[in-house]
Amino acid sequence: MHRTEVVVTGLGAITPLGGDVKSTWDALLAGESGIRDAGLPGTVAGTMAADPAGALPPVRARRLDRAQQAALTAAAEAWADAGAPEVDPDRLASAIGTGIGGVRTLLKEDDALEAAGTARRVSPRTVPMLMPNAAAALISIEYGARAGSYTPVSACSSGAEALALGARLIRAGEADVVIAGGTEAAITPITVAGFAQARALSRHTAEPASASRPFAADRSGFVLSEGAAVVVLESAGHAAARRARVHAVLAGTGIAADAHDITAPAPDGAGQLAAMRKALAQAELDPARVGHINAHATGTPVGDAAEAHAVGELFGRATVTAPKASLGHLFGAAGAIEALVAVLSVEHGVVPPTRNLAAAGVDPGIALDVVTERRDVPQEAVLSNSFGFGGQNVSLVVTAA
Numbered sequence: 138m139h140r141t142e143v144v145v146t147g148l149g150a151i152t153p154l155g156g157d158v159k160s161t162w163d164a165l166l167a168g169e170s171g172i173r174d175a176g177l178p179g180t181v182a183g184t185m186a187a188d189p190a191g192a193l194p195p196v197r198a199r200r201l202d203r204a205q206q207a208a209l210t211a212a213a214e215a216w217a218d219a220g221a222p223e224v225d226p227d228r229l230a231s232a233i234g235t236g237i238g239g240v241r242t243l244l245k246e247d248d249a250l251e252a253a254g255t256a257r258r259v260s261p262r263t264v265p266m267l268m269p270n271a272a273a274a275l276i277s278i279e280y281g282a283r284a285g286s287y288t289p290v291s292a293c294s295s296g297a298e299a300l301a302l303g304a305r306l307i308r309a310g311e312a313d314v315v316i317a318g319g320t321e322a323a324i325t326p327i328t329v330a331g332f333a334q335a336r337a338l339s340r341h342t343a344e345p346a347s348a349s350r351p352f353a354a355d356r357s358g359f360v361l362s363e364g365a366a367v368v369v370l371e372s373a374g375h376a377a378a379r380r381a382r383v384h385a386v387l388a389g390t391g392i393a394a395d396a397h398d399i400t401a402p403a404p405d406g407a408g409q410l411a412a413m414r415k416a417l418a419q420a421e422l423d424p425a426r427v428g429h430i431n432a433h434a435t436g437t438p439v440g441d442a443a444e445a446h447a448v449g450e451l452f453g454r455a456t457v458t459a460p461k462a463s464l465g466h467l468f469g470a471a472g473a474i475e476a477l478v479a480v481l482s483v484e485h486g487v488v489p490p491t492r493n494l495a496a497a498g499v500d501p502g503i504a505l506d507v508v509t510e511r512r513d514v515p516q517e518a519v520l521s522n523s524f525g526f527g528g529q530n531v532s533l534v535v536t537a538a
Contacts, residue, residue: 140308141307141308141310141372141373141374142372142373142386142388143303143304143307143308143370143371143372143373143386143387143388144370144371144372144373144376144383144384144385144386144387144538145368145369145370145371145383145384145385145386145387145480145535146218146219146220146222146369146370146371146376146381146382146383146384147214147215147216147217147218147219147220147367147368147369147384148214148215148218148366148367148368148369148384148477148480148481149210149211149212149213149214149215149216149217149218149318149366149367149368150211150214150364150365150366150367150474150477151185151186151187151189151207151210151211151364151365152171152183152185152186152362152364152365152366152464152467152474153171153172153173153183153184153185153186153362153363153364153464153465153467154169154171154186154463154464155171155186155187156185156186156187157187157214158214158218158477158481160186161186161474162478162481164463165460165463165464165478165489166487166489166490166511168463168490168492168510168511169463169492170345170346170347170349170462170463170492171183171186171362171463171464171465172345172346172348172349172360172362172465173345174345175324175329177324177326177329179342180329180338180342181339181342181345181348181360182324182329182360182361182362182363182465183360183361183362183363183364183464183465183466183467184324184362184363185207185322185363185364189203189206189207189209189210189365190203190206192206192209192210192213193206193209193210200262200266201266201275202238202239202241202242202266202267202271202322203241203322203363204235204237204238204239204241204272204320204321204322204323204363204365205239205266205271205272205275205320206322207320207321207322207363207364207365207470208233208272208275208276208318208320208365208367209272209275209276209279210365211318211320211365211366211367212276212279212280212316212318212367214367215316215318215367215368215369216280216316216369218369219369219371219381220379220381220382222314222369222371222375222379222381223379224313224314224375225313226281226282226283226284227283227284228284228312228313228314229280229281229282229283229284229312229313229314229315229316230277230282230284230285230286230287230303230306230311230312230314230315230316231273231274231276231277231280231282231285231286231287231315231316231317232273232285232286232287232288232289232299232300232302232303232306232315232316232317232318233272233273233276233287233288233299233316233317233318233319233320233367234288234289234290234291234294234295234296234297234298234299234318234319234320234469234470234472234473235269235272235288235290235295235319235320235321235469235470236290236291236292236293236295236321236323236468236469236525237269237321237323237328237468237469238267238268238269238271238290239266239267239268239269239271240267240323240325240327240328241322241323241325242263242266242267243263243267244325244327246259246260246263246267269288269290270286270288272288272320272365273286273287273288274286276316276367280316282316284306284311284312284315285306285311285312287299287302289302290469291525291527291529291531292468292469292525292526292527292529293433293435293466293468293469293471293472293523293524293525293526293529294472294523294524294525294529294530294531295319295468295469295470295472295525296318296319296320296366296467296469296470296471296472296473296474296476296523297319297471297472297473297475297476297521297523297531297532297533298392298472298523298529298531299317299318299319299472299473300317300318300368300370300387300390300472300473300476300533301390301391301392301531301533302315302317303315303316303317303370304370304387304390305390307370307371307372313371313372313375314369314370314371314372314375315369315370315371316367316368316369316370317367317368317369317370317473318365318366318367318368318470318473319365319366319467319469319470319471319472319473319474320364320365320469320470320473321362321363321364321365321467321468321469321470321471322363322364323361323363323468324361324362324363328361329361332359332361335400336358337358337359337437338358338359338360338361339356339357339358339359339360339436340357340358341355341357346493347492347493347496348360348493349436349461349462349463349464349465349466349493350436350462350493350494350497351432351434351435351436351441351459351461351462351491351493352432352434352436352441352445352457352459352491352494352499352500352503352505352507353436353493353494353496353497353498353499353500354497354498354499354500354501355496355497356436356437356438356441356500357436357438358435358436358437358438359435359436359437359461359465359466360436360461360465360466361465361466361468362464362465362466362467362468363467363470364464364467364470364474365470365473365474366467366470366473366474366476366477367473368473368476368477368480370387373386383538384480384481384484384538385479385480385483385484385535385536385537385538386535386536386537386538387476387533387534387535388419388420388421388422388518388534388535388536389415389416389417389418389419389420389421389422389532389533389534390415390416390419390531390532390533390534391411391412391413391414391415391416391417391418391419391530391531391532391533392412392415392530392531393408393409393411393412393415393530394408394527394528394529394530395407395408395409395528395530396408396528397528398528399526399527399528400526400527401439402439402440402443402444402524402528403443403528404443406443406444406446406447406450408524408528408530409443409444409447409522409524409530409532410447410450410451411530412522412524412530412531412532413447413448413451413520413522413532414451415532416520416532416533416534417520417534419534420518420534420536422518422534422536424451424452426517426518427452427455427517427518427519427520427534428456428482428483428488428514428515428516428517428518428519429455429456429457429458429482429488429508429516429519430448430452430455430456430457430458430519430520430521430522431457431458431460431475431476431478431479431482431519431520431521431522432444432448432457432458432459432522433461433471433475433522433523433524434457434459434461435461435466436459436461436462436466440524441500441503442500442502442503444522444524445500445502445503445504445505448505448522449504449505454504454505454506455505455506456488456505456506456508457491457505457506457507457508458488458489458490458491458507458508459491459507460474460475460478460489460491462491462492462493462494463489463492471523472521472523472531472533475521475523476521476533476535478521479519479520479521479533479535480535482516482519482535483516483517483518483519483535483536483537484537484538486513486514486515486516487511487512487513487514487516488508488511488512488514488516489508489511490508490509490510490511490512491507491508491509492509494507494509495509516537517536517537518534518535518536518537519534519535520532520533520534520535521533521534521535
């Protein structure tokens with residue numbers, strides 16, 4: 138049976154490392170950090186390097202939550218990069234994942250209600266600004282996407298799941314083009330406090346740039362970040378018909394659940410292994426052909442060890458990189474920005490470095506080849522992992538065009 142090939146024709150991003158794809162990619166390859174003082178006591182975070190509101194008309198920006206502003210900014214870059222494809226609106230869809238949605242709006246308007254004691258001080262835009270599906274809906278409206286507007290909400294794997302969903306829509310014949318990605322802007326006192334009470338955040342806050350330490354022997358938790366990444370997915374036939382430039386192929390996607398615990402990964406890594414195996418099987422790819430793994434690797438003691446075990450079981454001593462050392466954890470947007478990084482790795486033949494390993498070194502219990510300096514080497518395929526609270530596991534395989 139003929140299988141529709143899904144290609145990536147557009148890339149867009151706004152992250153702690155840069156206000157667009159190029160600045161983010163250049164900073165990542167240079168081993169820079171986007172982690173800085175968050176303005177909250179004892180907290181560091183990856184705030185966006187540019188204000189997403191600046192790319193929008195002032196009146197419109199005020200009517201959007203910060204997460205929605207970021208999604209629209211990234212989508213505009215991706216759409217332009219794809220050459221603003223002409224597509225039947227009924228064959229164009231949007232899929233934008235998020236973990237939390239418009240929490241900043243919710244908190245702001247709740248404060249206004251509490252202070253005034255009357256609903257009159259609450260913005261009439263509150264609901265559309267806080268609802269998680271708003272980013273996907275706004276992009277659908279912006280580009281006239283009538284084939285569907287989807288919002289995966291699966292914690293840290295939301296953005297990756299949106300890309301997997303987009304690929305499924307194209308392979309199922311329901312769309313020719315999908316604007317897919319993830320967005321998050323949830324650096325607030327309550328979210329930081331919640332993660333801190335769960336003992337999930339890094340304790341290495343004295344020097345912000347060294348706070349995120351995936352795979353390090355002294356890692357202590359992740360660093361919360363914000364931003365968005367969006368890609369334009371397209372059937373290979375549709376892209377070829379309009380002579381579009383193709384960055385890479387989204388060759389395989391795998392989704393699996395641990396069915397184990399609401400926060401902790403399954404100790405045996407069964408769900409993570411299943412996701413990776415499904416993605417490789419769909420891509421019809423042997424593990425030996427994968428140049429490197431773009432690890433989920435948030436910097437938590439338990440999470441990194443579990444992923445290293447699962448990767449080792451499937452690939453042996455695999456080459457891996459951990460972008461969160463530079464970017465921090467973009468939560469619902471993490472899977473999308475890291476898939477974008479995987480695309481660029483394949484397109485340019487380079488493995489980005491993992492920073493913050495010089496002091497303590499790689500955990501001796503992690504038997505992987507963790508890349509600490511940029512490696513320029515052809516990449517036939519890259520596998521990108523995203524694993525989230527609730528045992529949500531998504532793996533994506535990107536191959537050369």
